[in-house]
Amino acid sequence: MAEGLRAAATIARRDLRSRLRDRSALVTAFAAPLVLAVILSVALGGPDEGFETTIALADEDGGSLGEGLREALAGGELAEIVDVVEVADAGAARRALADGSALAALVVPEGLSESLASEAGGDLLVLRDPDAGLSGDLATAIAQGAANEIERGRLAVELAVAAGALPPGQGEGVAAAARARPAALALVDDDVEGGLSGAASYFGPAMAVFFVFFVVGAGPQSLLRQRREGSLARLAAAPIPRGAIALGTAASVGALAFLSIATLWLVMSLGFGARWGEPLGVLALAAGVTAAAMALTTFVATLARTEEQVSGWTSIIVFTLALLGGSFGALPPALEPLSLATPNGLALRGFVDLAAGGGLEVVVVPVAGNLAFAAAAAALAAPRLHRLVAP
Amino acid sequence: MSASSAPAGPPGPSRPARARGTQATTGPEVVLEAAGLRRAFGDLTAVDGVDVRIAPGEAYGLLGPNGAGKTTTISMLCGLLEPDDGAVRVAGHDLAREPAAAKSAIGYVPQEIALYPDLTARENLAFFGRLYGLRGRALAGRIDAVLDIIGLAPRADDRVGTYSGGMKRRVNIGAGLLHEPRLVVLDEPTVGVDPQSRHAILESVAALSAEGTAILYTSHYMEEVERLCDRVGIIDHGRMIAEGTRRELLAELGEADRLDLVVDGDAGDVAEACRGIAGVVDAAAADREVTLLVRHGRARLAEVVATVASAGATLTSVELVEPDLEAVFLALTGRALRDDG
Ligand SMILES: Nc1ncnc2c1ncn2[C@@H]1O[C@H](COP(=O)(O)OP(=O)(O)OP(=O)(O)O)[C@@H](O)[C@H]1O
Numbered sequence: 001m002a003e004g005l006r007a008a009a010t011i012a013r014r015d016l017r018s019r020l021r022d023r024s025a026l027v028t029a030f031a032a033p034l035v036l037a038v039i040l041s042v043a044l045g046g047p048d049e050g051f052e053t054t055i056a057l058a059d060e061d062g063g064s065l066g067e068g069l070r071e072a073l074a075g076g077e078l079a080e081i082v083d084v085v086e087v088a089d090a091g092a093a094r095r096a097l098a099d100g101s102a103l104a105a106l107v108v109p110e111g112l113s114e115s116l117a118s119e120a121g122g123d124l125l126v127l128r129d130p131d132a133g134l135s136g137d138l139a140t141a142i143a144q145g146a147a148n149e150i151e152r153g154r155l156a157v158e159l160a161v162a163a164g165a166l167p168p169g170q171g172e173g174v175a176a177a178a179r180a181r182p183a184a185l186a187l188v189d190d191d192v193e194g195g196l197s198g199a200a201s202y203f204g205p206a207m208a209v210f211f212v213f214f215v216v217g218a219g220p221q222s223l224l225r226q227r228r229e230g231s232l233a234r235l236a237a238a239p240i241p242r243g244a245i246a247l248g249t250a251a252s253v254g255a256l257a258f259l260s261i262a263t264l265w266l267v268m269s270l271g272f273g274a275r276w277g278e279p280l281g282v283l284a285l286a287a288g289v290t291a292a293a294m295a296l297t298t299f300v301a302t303l304a305r306t307e308e309q310v311s312g313w314t315s316i317i318v319f320t321l322a323l324l325g326g327s328f329g330a331l332p333p334a335l336e337p338l339s340l341a342t343p344n345g346l347a348l349r350g351f352v353d354l355a356a357g358g359g360l361e362v363v364v365v366p367v368a369g370n371l372a373f374a375a376a377a378a379a380l381a382a383p384r385l386h387r388l389v390a391p
Numbered sequence: 392m393s394a395s396s397a398p399a400g401p402p403g404p405s406r407p408a409r410a411r412g413t414q415a416t417t418g419p420e421v422v423l424e425a426a427g428l429r430r431a432f433g434d435l436t437a438v439d440g441v442d443v444r445i446a447p448g449e450a451y452g453l454l455g456p457n458g459a460g461k462t463t464t465i466s467m468l469c470g471l472l473e474p475d476d477g478a479v480r481v482a483g484h485d486l487a488r489e490p491a492a493a494k495s496a497i498g499y500v501p502q503e504i505a506l507y508p509d510l511t512a513r514e515n516l517a518f519f520g521r522l523y524g525l526r527g528r529a530l531a532g533r534i535d536a537v538l539d540i541i542g543l544a545p546r547a548d549d550r551v552g553t554y555s556g557g558m559k560r561r562v563n564i565g566a567g568l569l570h571e572p573r574l575v576v577l578d579e580p581t582v583g584v585d586p587q588s589r590h591a592i593l594e595s596v597a598a599l600s601a602e603g604t605a606i607l608y609t610s611h612y613m614e615e616v617e618r619l620c621d622r623v624g625i626i627d628h629g630r631m632i633a634e635g636t637r638r639e640l641l642a643e644l645g646e647a648d649r650l651d652l653v654v655d656g657d658a659g660d661v662a663e664a665c666r667g668i669a670g671v672v673d674a675a676a677a678d679r680e681v682t683l684l685v686r687h688g689r690a691r692l693a694e695v696v697a698t699v700a701s702a703g704a705t706l707t708s709v710e711l712v713e714p715d716l717e718a719v720f721l722a723l724t725g726r727a728l729r730d731d732g
């Protein structure tokens with residue numbers, strides 16, 4: 001066991017050393033993601049093209065509470081990213097969500113100001129379009145934040161789901177999930193950024209996640225090359241367990257993936273004012289998506305016969321996942337559920353939530369999702385894994 | 392390859408001057424013992440019941456044409472490939488049950504250049520040495536010693552990718568010697584190598600053998616095996632068709648001589664026609680060359696020349712060659728050992 005780990009460490013060091021001397025590996029791990037992240041940030045993150053959302057406000061009450069909400073939404077940084085459309089009542093708010101003219105809605109029921117004043121309490125409704133995905137989440141968080149701002153602690157904020165948008169029962173989950181993310185609110189007030197730094201906070205992680213697949217995909221590919229060149233035979237003749245070959249290679253590309261992500265993180269933060277948020281969360285997301293990428297690319301390599309097949313198939317799959325996952329820009333809201341089925345989309349969701357000021361809890365689902373993805377791909381790869389390290 | 396290992400005297404690798412006669416088949420002590428090795432790939436039985444025994448310090452040559460099963464046999468001996476049948480013991484350890492102990496006794500030199508081109512020769516050697524448990528000073532000392540043996544100390548810190556083919560071959564061999572194995576297995580180590588490097592490689596193998604390392608050497612170059620090896624196994628279509636010392640194998644030929652003809656015309660027809668000559672034991676054609684095994688070859692020469700003409704070909708050259716392993720292979724199989732130069 002100890003001998004095997006020692007051998008794996010020896011193999012990992014050798015592999016990493018070769019990789020760091022390979023220009024194309026360096027381009028994949030460092031130059032390409034940085035250049036693309038900068039280009040996309042500058043191109044899509046012009047000063048006026050940051051995050052924007054529309055919130056419908058139905059003030060059935062017409063009292064002081066509605067007035068306060070209006071002011072909260074129109075004040076400070078929120079004014080730059082939120083458009084408020086006034087609608088007549090809850091029904092109109094639901095219609096605005098349904099036709100997409102708003103992504104979240106605040107409903108102040110009639111008499112709420114009064115009942116609050118009389119200490120009787122009452123509900124302010126926050127509605128969201130469950131299909132609006134991430135944009136809906138943010139709009140909801142902003143709306144909730146505004147509500148909290150004016151009635152901190154006194155108001156039960158209830159999240160309802162736009163009528164008919166979700167099958168019964170599922171709405172509960174959405175509501176619960178939204179309630180479970182109070183930290184997002186704090187961030188809404190202070191930290192949601194538009195412009196270049198906002199784009200850099202998005203495209204930095206987006207490119208990091210995209211290129212991680214190529215970085216770790218080079219691992220199984222290098223095993224195939226070593227088989228063709230014969231060095232794998234030499235490893236197989238050495239008194240080491242075969243598992244050490246796989247483990248060492250995985251450790252090497254895993255380390256390179258972390259270096260790649262860390263470099264993007266550093267450069268985008270120092271150079272472009274990006275804020276990726278909670279460092280532990282960033283690390284956890286990086287680990288999750290690296291595991292998923294490793295298992296997926298290994299699975300692809302176990303299916304293919306030649307290195308050309310592997311790199312061809314890997315490219316197609318990685319580009320598809322990146323497009324679906326929003327690495328080149330968020331998908332239209334309707335496609336966002338699909339996006340969350342990809343490792344890229346999951347990780348990006350986590351990165352966006354972290355950048356928006358979320359705590360570690362916002363990465364739990366993305367990291368767990370990616371680990372589950374990794375486990376599934378690893379299970380598929382397992383029966384043929386020995387082929388990769390056989391000489 | 393180092394100056395110190397080059398013997399004074401006649402050119403060409405010299406047979407080490409040490410007591411011969413320790414025969415694996417008779418001595419109780421063996422470094423390698425393989426019995427009944429068999430391996431099939433689909434319908435093709437690449438190795439079909441091969442036995443090999445090699446004594447400490449013995450140089451054993453495995454000779455056979457392309458595709459005979461040499462690499463497949465070696466792969467099973469070194470633990471790269473599971474045999475379908477048969478067992479291997481190395482230095483007293485069963486390869487299947489104690490793979491680490493058995494593999495530690497072998498220095499494997501693959502047929503391909505199995506090195507990392509991005510790394511220097513020294514880094515390559517250090518890597519493979521570590522896989523065999525060498526560390527620290529012991530490792531550094533062995534790397535220097537091996538660099539000396541392969542004569543590449545001055546270029547040790549250049550990347551292997553910048554080396555010539557012959558230099559790569561030498562590092563390839565060096566990587567199998569780091570842990571001072573009791574048995575060094577070399578799979579066609581001189582393929583595609585310039586004559587000078589080839590000479591140097593044969594020299595260093597001879598030196599290893601002289602120091603008491605057991606050698607398993609495969610080749611389809613008969614001369615190399617004749618020069619280096621104490622004992623030779625001839626393998627064809629996955630079967631060991633003959634085994635013994637050079638003298639023992641040549642004795643199987645009886646009195647036959649080898650006649651090498653080069654003809655203008657159909658070599659196959661010529662070989663066919665020559666089989667009819669009295670005293671011709673065997674005839675094989677390859678390209679424009681015809682190889683004959685003839686009893687009392689000199690006396691039959693005139694008849695051979697006439698037969699070539701009657702087969703509609705012109706004789707370009709004819710050579711009477713002393714019997715060698717090539718002739719043994721021809722006698723055993725009716726085919727030439729190899730069809731390249
Ligand atoms: N992995 C494999 N799959 C299928 N067939 C194989 C495989 N390895 C070897 N063979 C076949 O087995 C036979 C023996 O091959 P092997 O490589 O052992 O020959 P060899 O004596 O080493 O030849 P050479 O002198 O060309 O190296 C050949 O017919 C070869 O095509």
Ligand SMILES: [Mg+2]
Nearest residue numbers: 461462463502
């Ligand atoms: Mg071979």
